Amino acid sequence: MFHALVAIKQVPDTTNIRIDPETGNLVREGVPAIMNPYDAHALAEAVHWKRKLGGKVTVVSMGPPSFIVTIREAIELGADRGILISDRKFAGADTLATSYVLAAVIAEVHAEDPLDLIFFGKQAIDGDTAQVGPGVAVRLDMPIVTYAVKVRDIDLQGRTVVVERKTERWTEVVETPLPTLLTCEKEIAEIPFAPLPDLIRSLRYDPEIWSREEPIEFDSGQIGVRGSPTIVYKMGTPPLPEAGEKVNARELGVGTAVSHALDLAQRSGILSAVLGGE
Amino acid sequence: MAIRRFWVFIEQEAGKVHPVSWELLGVARMLANQVLPEAEAAGDQVTVEGVLLGYQVEPIAKEALCYGADRVYLLDDPVFEHYRNCPYYQTLAYVARKHEPEVFLMGATTLGRDLAGAVATALGTGLTADCTQLAMGEVKGAKQRLLLATRPAFGGNIMATILCRQHRPQMSSVRPRVFPMPERISEPTGEILKEEVLVTEEGAKACILEFVHAKGESVNIEYADVIVAGGRGLGSPEGFKLLEELATELGGVVGVSRPLVDAGWISYAHQVGQSGRTVRPKLYIAAGISGALQHKVGMQNSDFIIAINNDPDAPIFDVADVGIVGDLYQVIPEMLKQIRALKETAA
Numbered sequence: 001m002f003h004a005l006v007a008i009k010q011v012p013d014t015t016n017i018r019i020d021p022e023t024g025n026l027v028r029e030g031v032p033a034i035m036n037p038y039d040a041h042a043l044a045e046a047v048h049w050k051r052k053l054g055g056k057v058t059v060v061s062m063g064p065p066s067f068i069v070t071i072r073e074a075i076e077l078g079a080d081r082g083i084l085i086s087d088r089k090f091a092g093a094d095t096l097a098t099s100y101v102l103a104a105v106i107a108e109v110h111a112e113d114p115l116d117l118i119f120f121g122k123q124a125i126d127g128d129t130a131q132v133g134p135g136v137a138v139r140l141d142m143p144i145v146t147y148a149v150k151v152r153d154i155d156l157q158g159r160t161v162v163v164e165r166k167t168e169r170w171t172e173v174v175e176t177p178l179p180t181l182l183t184c185e186k187e188i189a190e191i192p193f194a195p196l197p198d199l200i201r202s203l204r205y206d207p208e209i210w211s212r213e214e215p216i217e218f219d220s221g222q223i224g225v226r227g228s229p230t231i232v233y234k235m236g237t238p239p240l241p242e243a244g245e246k247v248n249a250r251e252l253g254v255g256t257a258v259s260h261a262l263d264l265a266q267r268s269g270i271l272s273a274v275l276g277g278e
Numbered sequence: 279m280a281i282r283r284f285w286v287f288i289e290q291e292a293g294k295v296h297p298v299s300w301e302l303l304g305v306a307r308m309l310a311n312q313v314l315p316e317a318e319a320a321g322d323q324v325t326v327e328g329v330l331l332g333y334q335v336e337p338i339a340k341e342a343l344c345y346g347a348d349r350v351y352l353l354d355d356p357v358f359e360h361y362r363n364c365p366y367y368q369t370l371a372y373v374a375r376k377h378e379p380e381v382f383l384m385g386a387t388t389l390g391r392d393l394a395g396a397v398a399t400a401l402g403t404g405l406t407a408d409c410t411q412l413a414m415g416e417v418k419g420a421k422q423r424l425l426l427a428t429r430p431a432f433g434g435n436i437m438a439t440i441l442c443r444q445h446r447p448q449m450s451s452v453r454p455r456v457f458p459m460p461e462r463i464s465e466p467t468g469e470i471l472k473e474e475v476l477v478t479e480e481g482a483k484a485c486i487l488e489f490v491h492a493k494g495e496s497v498n499i500e501y502a503d504v505i506v507a508g509g510r511g512l513g514s515p516e517g518f519k520l521l522e523e524l525a526t527e528l529g530g531v532v533g534v535s536r537p538l539v540d541a542g543w544i545s546y547a548h549q550v551g552q553s554g555r556t557v558r559p560k561l562y563i564a565a566g567i568s569g570a571l572q573h574k575v576g577m578q579n580s581d582f583i584i585a586i587n588n589d590p591d592a593p594i595f596d597v598a599d600v601g602i603v604g605d606l607y608q609v610i611p612e613m614l615k616q617i618r619a620l621k622e623t624a625a
């Protein structure tokens with residue numbers, strides 16, 4: 001039987017984020033919370049292999065109780081078991097503290113019911129750090145394949161997996177022993193429509209809530225703010241650059257506007273550098 | 279006397295160095311200079327050092343000296359011939375524990391991002407990803423200057439400055455082209471130190487079966503000298519022909535804003551901006567791009583920017599050296615005509 005675990009995070013839909021022009025503050029109202037898109041695609045791939053090989057998919061998430069909706073969404077997409085790690089003391093975690101908590105939970109799930117593959121998103125779109133997946137792999141002393149675009153083959157008997165990962169210059173086909181941790185690109189799988197039984201089940205599903213003490217005890221020095229070596233020192237708006245000259249093609253005519261612009265480029269030495277002239 | 283070491287991971291693949299390594303050596307030198315007065319007062323030494331892993335890559339170590347490294351730690355072994363997470367992170371963690379750098383910078387490339395989070399976790403220290411500004415600054419309560427690592431947060435709308443007070447090294451990743459290329463010196467004085475390699479093939483935990491090279495186009499807009507970029511103002515994919523024509527005329531490449539990639543008009547490799555590439559060409563022409571923050575952070579360091587937009591209030595004009603208020607479908611053909619004429623008179 002195949003057992004996969006997927007780490008999912010709830011994120012604000014950053015494509016909808018706005019800044020209040022008066023105060024410079026983030027407008028949080030009305031920004032929908034969604035499952036991190038990369039995690040949703042990773043989950044789709046985990047469920048695809050579960051259906052193919054037979055087995056189960058566990059999802060875990062660390063966050064406030066409002067993350068329950070995201071876990072329900074994962075059940076709807078075909079996950080069997082959902083765990084929410086939620087405790088005030090986890091708040092303020094940076095990636096090091098987050099990787100500590102997720103690794104401890106994954107180790108516990110693995111001890112109960114051995115895991116074959118662990119799926120992460122390539123990155124969370126709220127922070128874009130891409131650090132938690134590699135951090136968890138290090139803590140679990142497990143092989144990792146980042147930027148996974150395709151799981152070619154899983155051999156449960158031979159205990160290996162073959163994965164394609166995309167780098168800047170080529171695609172690598174990598175073989176690693178099971179269990180392996182993957183961080184996934186969106187191409188890994190399409191998100192399918194939820195079958196009706198999963199949809200119904202998700203509506204009533206209550207995830208397991210794990211606290212700082214139960215069912216496993218976390219080291220309080222490694223969680224939340226205390227376990228985070230980095231802190232936010234300052235926040236600010238990006239500096240405004242100085243605007244250059246503006247020419248209006250409607251007023252001057254297109255020909256004059258363009259020749260004026262090219263003239264400025266010429267005078268700054270750029271045009272000759274680009275055209276390879278003197 | 280202590281040595282305050284500023285480290286840079288020298289990234290190479292298949293014997294080819296990633297130029298971000300040199301950009302980071304420039305940054306490390308700048309940071310080192312910022313602590314020099316307090317270090318001298320305390321009798322401390324300050325050095326800029328590179329760490330290089332690979333197989334038969336000694337020429338790259340020599341090159342790193344030319345870009346300002348005082349010392350390069352070289353780990354040359356067949357196990358490092360192709361990049362793999364496990365042997366690389368274990369080795370970097372090992373050399374970092376041994377030499378205790380104060381600051382450790384890596385490129386935020388695909389390879390660098392795979393590696394940086396693993397190294398930071400192995401060392402139990404903090405890592406700030408995708409920094410756009412770095413400085414060694416005085417912080418209340420700290421005996422020495424600390425690394426102030428500034429990065430965009432919340433979709434680029436806010437800049438956050440991150441500190442790592444207690445743990446060492448203070449780690450940051452930086453995207454290619456955020457910082458300029460430093461001057462190359464031809465008679466370097468630095469040294470290369472060979473380090474013992476402790477990892478083995480058995481411990482690599484991964485085996486690369488095959489490299490598949492993409493057929494056809496492989497654009498690298500990051501290091502292009504000229505970029506002609508288009509946005510939603512193009513209106514339809516036909517507008518690309520104009521962009522391409524102008525790009526070809528100027529010996530450049532085509533860039534785009536994100537909506538065009540989302541719409542499937544062109545591949546992600548062409549996207550400029552926060553979730554695409556950071557570029558700093560000599561000339562950047564932005565046509566039909568409004569100039570959202572997330573686009574501007576990717577191109578505002580270009581040497582010269584020409585913006586073309588029919589809305590006189592478009593924010594792209596705020597970063598442009600010269601803005602042309604007008605319809606791109608009239609302006610670009612005219613520009614093509616005038617550039618061709620300029621080339622002819624030059625010839």
Ligand SMILES: Cc1cc2nc3c(=O)[nH]c(=O)nc-3n(C[C@H](O)[C@H](O)[C@H](O)COP(=O)(O)OP(=O)(O)OC[C@H]3O[C@@H](n4cnc5c(N)ncnc54)[C@H](O)[C@@H]3O)c2cc1C
Pocket residue numbers: 014015016017432433434508509510511512534535536537549550551552553554555565566567568569570571572573576586587588589592604605606607
């Ligand atoms: C987390 C996050 C990451 C993002 N990352 C990126 C990124 O990496 N890169 C990126 O580009 N965006 C990114 N975005 C999106 C960004 O916020 C903007 O939505 C996007 O840059 C807008 O693209 P645009 O300027 O082409 O389109 P629009 O904003 O629609 O602007 C089109 C412009 O064309 C002008 N125009 C129309 N017709 C003509 C004409 N005939 N001639 C001349 N001008 C004309 C209009 O006046 C307008 O200014 C990101 C957003 C988020 C939230």
Ligand SMILES: Nc1ncnc2c1ncn2[C@@H]1O[C@H](COP(=O)(O)O)[C@@H](O)[C@H]1O
Pocket residue numbers: 007008009036038039060061062063095098102119120121122123124125127128129130131132133
């Ligand atoms: N709080 C969290 N709970 C569950 N998974 C997480 C959490 N934070 C990060 N992850 C996972 O780690 C990946 C990378 O996140 P990041 O390093 O923050 O970009 C995400 O795509 C998730 O799979």
